Amino acid sequence: MKANSNFSSSEIRKTIETKWQEYLSRYGNLFASDSLNGSSPPSVFVGSYGYPKVGIGPMVPPIHGDTTLLDSPERWLGKNLEEIVNFRLNLVRGIQKMSVQDPQGRFIESLHEVAMSSRPIESDLQFLKTTVPITTIDGESAPFGPVGEIKSAKFSSTRSEKSIERVYYDHDLRAQDAVLSLYNRGIEISKIQKCFSVGMLGKKRKLVPTKWSITATDDIISKSLVSQILDFGLIDSCRVFSHDHLGNMFSVILFPHRWVYEMQEAWHDGNSIGFGSDSEDAKGIDHPPAIAGAYFAAKLGVAEYLAEKK
Known part of the structure; x- marks a missing residue:
């Protein structure tokens, strides 16, 4: 049975939970492990819990190949709710705790390379403890897969988006100007949001929790468009x-x-x-x-x- 708009939200959630539990009963060993290999869509995530010291890291599924769709909302039109939730549940969040004011070090540099990547990137994560998949879905917040504190992380070499690379190395460019530059060059908004989140844009760079970076990016772009519309x-x-x-x-x-x-x-x-x-x-x-x-x-x-x- 497909989850769709003919069912109530509770019925849809129950259907998705049941199917997810069936999937875990067959493939749960892919998620309950102290290590993970897979192709990041590419995707990065910055949490807000414990702010200003937050969890930051890549999101990686136990899948190899073209995983772009798993974290590309622009491509989800026409997908049913069950498919979209499963995209999210398949992404394992690896995290390290870090101050938002001090995004430095090799781990951060690696995440910047992931965020700039123009294609899925092979990832190898080692966790301090075994990750455990969630088995229930909260009706209040977006679903996500297991979370694990990263012991070590390795990523394959990749090709960067040139337009992102340009604004990344320009430390004199304001964050809002960098956002607009990327938008005007056709970079997907969800990708701009990720770059904003992991402190890749602007003069005074810091980490921004993902949910805040989404709102900030939407606000910056819409303000710019409205300023143009006023002259129409x-x-x-x-x-x-x-x-x-x-x-x-x-x-x-x-x-x-x-x-x-x-x-x-x-x-x-x-x-x-x-x-x-x-x-x-x-x-x-x-x-x-x-x-x-x-x-x-x-x-x-x-x-x-x-x-x-x-």
């Missing part, structure tokens, strides 16, 4: 767009007006109902939005559409 002529009519995907309904309403943006979000998980809303004018938002990162993600999508339709 108004659209000539109201436009309404709707889309259902993975049990979510999205609606966007555009009307002829100088830039004003409002996002409303409502959800029902079977036990409770939630609602959040925030807005801005051409000056932008002056406080953290009530709906957090979703506000900037949706704003980016709207701004990209308007920039394309100028």
Whole structure:
């Protein structure tokens, strides 16, 4: 049975958990080990727990070959929820604890090489203890695979994205300018977010927890696009767009007006109902939005559409 929007969130979660447990019963030895070999998509992750000393490291599946899809959200359109969750659960997070203010050393340099890589990179991780796969899925946070503290890590040589390499070695370039440079050169936003997260951009470089780097990148790019949109002529009519995907309904309403943006979000998980809303004018938002990162993600999508339709 495929998980899809015809089922409630609890039913979908139960289906995915059951299938994941079946998978672990057959291949659990791939995840419960003190070592791991596989092809990183390439992917890196910076946690937020214990900030300003956080866990940082690569994400590697026990799979060799082209694993790009496992951590490339831009390519997930059309995938069902079960597939997407399994992508995440297959990624083992290797971590070392490090201060966000001091991203230096060979381990950090290796992660920078991983983040810059233009293709999956062969990885060999040794852990201090055996990793243990999770067997339940939390409805509140994004799923992820086992976590293990890294004893040693080796990565094969790889080819770097030249545009990322250029901004990486430019220590006089501001972080926001580096983000925009990569975006304008066609680098996927999820890859820019990873580079931002592991302290590869800007003048004063530091680690940024992954969930914060996602929001920061969306905010930087959408602000730049809005500044351009302000010089465009108004659209000539109201436009309404709707889309259902993975049990979510999205609606966007555009009307002829100088830039004003409002996002409303409502959800029902079977036990409770939630609602959040925030807005801005051409000056932008002056406080953290009530709906957090979703506000900037949706704003980016709207701004990209308007920039394309100028």
